[in-house]
Amino acid sequence: MRNRMINITALVILALILMACNPTQPQTSSETPGKLKVVATTTIVGDVVSNVGDDLIDLTILLPIGTDPHAFDPNPQDVVKISDAKIIFINGAGLETFLEPLLENANTKNKVISVSEGIDLINTSNNQEEKSAANPKNSYDPHVWTDPNNTIVWVDNIEKALIEADPNNAAAYHKNAENYRAELHDLDQWIRNQVSQIPPENRNIITDHLIFAYFARRYDFNQIGAIISGYSTLAQPSAQELAALEEAIHKVGVRVILVGNTINPNLAERVAEDTGSQLVFIYTGSLSPKGDGASTYLDYIRYNVNAIVNALK
Ligand SMILES: [Zn+2]
Secondary structure: OHHHHHHHHHHHHHHHHHHHHOOOOOOOOOOOOOOEEEEEOOHHHHHHHHHHHHHHEEEEEOOOOOOOHHHOOOOHHHHHHHHHOOEEEEOOOOOOHHHHHHHHHOOOOOEEEEOOOOOOOOEOOOOHHHHHOOOOOOOEOOOHHHOHHHHHHHHHHHHHHHHHHOHHHHHHHHHHHHHHHHHHHHHHHHHHHHHOOOOHHHOEEEEEEOOOHHHHHHHOOEEEEEEEOOOOOOOOOOHHHHHHHHHHHHHHOOOEEEEOOOOOOHHHHHHHHHHOOEEEEOOOOOOOOOOOOOOOHHHHHHHHHHHHHHHHO
16 A cells, blocks of 8 residues: 555656646647546546537546456556546546545646445445455445446536536536436336346346446346455455355356456356356446447447346346
8 A cells, every 4th residue: 555655656746747848738639728628537437428528528538448447557647637637527436446546636626526426325345355455445336337327327417517617518518418318218228128038037147246236236136246256356256255156156056157348357267167157248347449339338238238138038
């Protein structure tokens, strides 16, 4: 922890030097004068922000596609991007652990908005692994976006923050937010229709790490377990934990393990082999590159729900 603090301090100093050497900041070349400068942390938060802000904002997404948000390591350029922005939209709920010291050091003119503010968060405090591992403060499951009804709360928060920072465009932000909320309502309905194909006794989910608690709560699934038994990818499973998971797989009879795009699949492959389970690819902490079928939040949810329905129905 101490080493990390020193690293962050070094990063901030480096960033200040970079800014001093580069007063015009050519590295954010997409910037447009006059537009509200906004940073979003993950590609998922970024896509929702872009649906509300559209071409009225100058949006920078911090994490590259495919990055594991639990383990993100910011570089000096990221510090510059954060210092430059008027609003920094974070997922919150403890997802951006590595960003916290950096945000604390960010320019106080910047506003950090947790888009998950107001969501009924799932408490993970009784998960000892999670508490004692790399995330001692984090006692909530951050994967709120697996339920589009939570993403509607994101839209409310994003709309409010953009209007506050740029009241001249309030009507446009409000219209965009209304349109996108309607799409999210439709998505929720679509999910209900899709999952109705899965008999109740088959609604058991095993993943690489626990990302579907909000989805499970909304659409009546059981999250049986995960290869990494926590709500973050940072913990390492012990041999006993893996054995317990394999036993649970045998007991419940689930023969499908959902594996995400932001994690090393080796362990999942081993458990699949031991238990005769099928590995099914899904998207977890990041959207896909353009053209790969999950490059927007709406497509990301559709992709994952289709994968789950096809595997379990
Ligand atoms: Zn995660």
